[in-house]
Amino acid sequence: MSVETQRAAHLVADSETMRWKYLDQIRRNPGPLTDPMAVEEEFLAQFEKFKIFGAGGLGCEILKNLAMSKFKDIHVIDMDTIDISNLNRQFLFRKSDVGKFKAEVAARFVEQRVKGVKITAHNNRIQDFDDEFYKQFQLVICGLDSIEARRWINAMLVSIAEEAEDPDGIKPLIDGGTEGFKGQARVILPSITSCIECQLDMHAPRAAVPLCTIASIPRQPEHCVEWAHVIAWEEEKPFPKLDKDDPEHVTWIYQKALKRAEEFNIPGITYSLTQGTIKNIIPAIASTNAIIAAACCNEAFKIATNSAPCLGFENNYMMYSGNDSIYTYTFKHEKKEDCPVCGREARPLEADPNMTLQDLLDSLALRPEAQLKKPSIRAEGKTLYMQVPQSLEEQTRPNLSKSLKDLGLENGQEVVVTDPAFPLEFNFYFRFKAAESS
C-alpha cells in the first residue's frame, strides 16, 4: 500500500470516527441501566453486520432513522408507487418521482445522503418472499398500512422462531402505525412475548353499514357514496374496472352519490368525502409519522446495541395521542395462551346455535379477535364450508343457509377456520349462548 493510499485510508477512518462521535459516545460509555456486555469490543463489532428489514408507509422515516443510527445493511420492501398524496409526509419523494417505485426511490435517496449505508430495495409485497428470505435478517421493523400484511409478517416470524433451534431464530418485530395525531409503537419477540395476533382486538374494525340501509334507507352522505360505489357501479359498469385513484372514476361515483343524496335531501356530499369513503382514507401527517417511526427505530437501535433497555420483555407497547395535549401509555400487553399464532389453545367462539353458518362466517369478519374476511371452516371429520376450490365451494354452499344446530354442531365442539390471507389455521371451540326466552 502506498503512503498516499494509507493516508487516504486513515482520513476515511478518521472522518468515520468523527462522524459517529455522538452515537459512539453512547455505545462506548455505559449508562446506569446498560448491559455491561454492550461495551465489549466483540459486541461493538457485531453491530456493523446487523441486517435489518423495513417495510411500509413509514418507510421514508424508518430508512432515514436507521441510516442515521449507523445501520449499514438495510433491506426495504414496498410494492407501491409514489402518489401525489404521499408528498405531504413521505419526504424522500418529489413531485417528479410520482409513479416510480417507493422502495427504489427511497433507497437511492438515503444511500446518496448518508455515506456508507447499503440499502437493498424490493418492489414487492412482503408475501412474495418465503421463510428462507426472512431468516437472513436479525430484526424486522415495519409501519405497514394494512392489518393483513402485519398479521402475515407476524405469523411468518413466529413460525421461524418456533422452528429455530437457537436464539438467532428470534427476529424481533418492531411495528408502528399512525392515524392523524395518534399512533402506536410496539416490540414483539416472536414466540416469547405477545404478538400482533394477541393484540388484534386493539384494532377493532369499523362496523360496516348494513346493505339494506345503503340500498333503501340512506341517511348519511356516506350511505349515498356506498350506494354509488357498490350498487350503481355494478349496475352501470361505467369503466371496465374501478380504479379508486383515477379522478374520472371517483368523479363518476361522486356525481352518482350527489344525485342520490339530492333525492333524499341528504347534505354533505363532497369529492373529498367520496374518495375518503371508498378508499377508507386514514388521515396522515409528517409529524406523527416522525414520532412513531423514530420511537420504533430507537427500539431497534437499543436492541441492536444493548446501549439501554428496550421495550420487549416487560413493557412492549407504546400508545401515543396528540389530540388533547400529549399522552403516552407504555405498558405490557400480555401474551394470550389461546392466540392462534403464538399460543397453543383453541379459543372460544361465542355463537347462537340458531344462527346460520353464513351469519357465523359474516361475523368472523367483524369480531375484533378474528377479522377474517374469506373464512373457510371445518369441524372434525366434516367440511362445513370451503371458499376454494370451486367444486368444494359448490358442494358446501348449501350449508351456509343451515343453522349451526341443524349442522349438528354442539356446544364446546372445536372448529378450524382458515383464510387465504394467513399462512396458518385458527382453532376455535363453540361457546353457545343460552337460548333467549322469547
Added chain:
Amino acid sequence: MTEILAQTPPILHGPSDKERKYDRQLRLWAASGQAALEAANILLINSGPGTAGIETLKNLVLPGIGKFTIADNALVQEVDLGVNFFLDESSLGKSRAQCCTELLLELNPEVDGSWNSTVTDTASLQKLLDVPEIFTMIMYSLPLQPEMIQAIETYGRQHGTPLVAIHSVGFYSYFRIALPGTFPIVDTHPDETATTDLRLLSPWPELSKFASEMTKDIENLDHHEHGHIPMVVILLYYLNIWKEEHNGAYPTAYSEKTAFRELVSKAMRRDNPEGGEENFEEAVAAVMKHVVAPSVPSSLKQVFEYEHNDEQQSKSSFWIIAEALKQFYAEHQRLPVAGGLPDMKAQSNVYIRLQNIYKEKARQDANDVFSRAQQISGGENIDRAEVELFCTNARFIKLINTTGEEPPSMGQIIERELGNDEISAIAGPEMPMSLISIYLALSVLSSTSVASADDIIAAVCEKAPTLNNNERLAQVAQELSRAAGGELHNISAVIGGMVAQEIIKIITKQYIPIDNTCIFDGIESRCQVLRL
C-alpha cells in the same frame, strides 16, 4: 371508449393538485387550518448539535408552513453528518444554517426559507429579531446563553409570539412552550362519540311534537314502521311514560336509569320475523349515555368565570362570544344545542326531518348568542360563522396557560411528583414514575453542554434540596453525562415530531396543545406533560 367518455360528466369539483398533495392533512385541519399554516413565519435559533430543531422544521415544511428562518452560526463539521440528515458531504465547512435551509426547501416548493449565520450573541440576535416581519412562533435549541434566551422572551412578550425551547441529549429530551397569555381553543376536535347532544331531558316544543306525532299510535304501527322509529323518538316517548308514572320526574339515579332501560327493552317487539328490533336495541344502548341532564363542563365554567387582567384580551372575538354565551346560559339555564344528530336506524325522510329539527334549534340558539355578541362593545363586527362554531363546540372549549391563578413553585411541583412516586412504588407498573428529574437534570445543561454526573446532581440539589440522595436523579444524571452533550438522531426525531405537532396545533388553533412542558424518556419510551 368514446361512449364511456361521453357518459362521464366533466369534473365538477375535482381536487386541485395542491388539495391532492395535502389531502391526508386537510382531513385533520381543513382549509382554515391549512391557510393558517401557510401564513405562518417560523424562526429557529439553533445551537449545539441542533438536530431536533431541524427535524421539527422538516415536519412543518412538508405540510406547507409559509416561511421559516434558521439562525445558526455553526459551520458544518463531520460530526454533524452523523446526526443531522439535512446535510451531506458537500456541506462540510459551509454554514450549517444555509445547508439545512437548502436541503429542507427541497421538500416542498411552496415553502419559503431563509438563513442567518451571524447570530453569535445578544446584539446580533437582537438585530435579527428587529426585522420588520413578525415571527408567528420562535423555537430555540438549548444550550443557549441565558442573555439570548432573555432577548427571545422579551420579543415573545412584546409581539405575543409563542416560544418553544427544545433540549435533546442522549436518550432524554424535553420541550417547553411559552404562550403569550391565556390561550383559548374552540376547535378542539373532541372524539366524535363525545359530541352527541340529544337533549332528551329538555326537549323543545318542535322536538316533542315530532316525537309525539310519530308515536301517537305506536302499538298499532306495523312491524316495518315500528322497527324504523328513530331511537331518539323511542326514548322521548318512553321518557314521557316514565314521567307520568313517577310524578313528573325523569330517571336520573343509576337505578332509575336501569329500570328505564328495562322499560324500553320490554317494549321491543320480538314477535316479528327478525325476532327483535335494531332501533330499540340502539335506544336501550343509548340510555346510560344520553339520558342525562345537560351540564356545564368544568372547562367551560373556567371560561365563564375567567377574570381578565388584560383589557386588550377581553376585546378579542373569543372573549366577546364567551360573554354572549354566558348571558345566553344565564337566561336559559342551558347551553345552545350543538345541532348534530348521530346516525340511527330510521327511514330516510324521517331521519332528515329529525336532523333538521336539531339543526334548526342550533341555528336559533346561535342566532341568539350572535345578537347578544353584537350588543357587546367591540362585538359589532363579530363573525357569524365563528359564533356558530363556538356554540357547536361550547362543551369542549378549552383554555390553556390560564394566567391569574398563582402557579405552584418548582419546589411544590417537585414535592408533589415525589409524593406521586411513593404511591407508584406501591402501585406497580400501572402508575409510572415521574420524569421531572429528567427535566431538572437537562436544565442544568441548558447553558453548558457538558457536565459530570456529580456536577449535575449538585446543581439540581442546590435548587431542590429535597432531591438530595434521590436514586432516580442519580441515575438520570449518569445517563445524561454519558452522552457528553451529544444528540441521538432517533430521540431528536421523536421530539421534532412532537414539537411540530404542537406548533401546528397552536398555529391552526385546532386540537389542544400541551400546557406547557413535555418530557420524553427514550429508554422507557414514554412522555410526561407538566405545567412548569
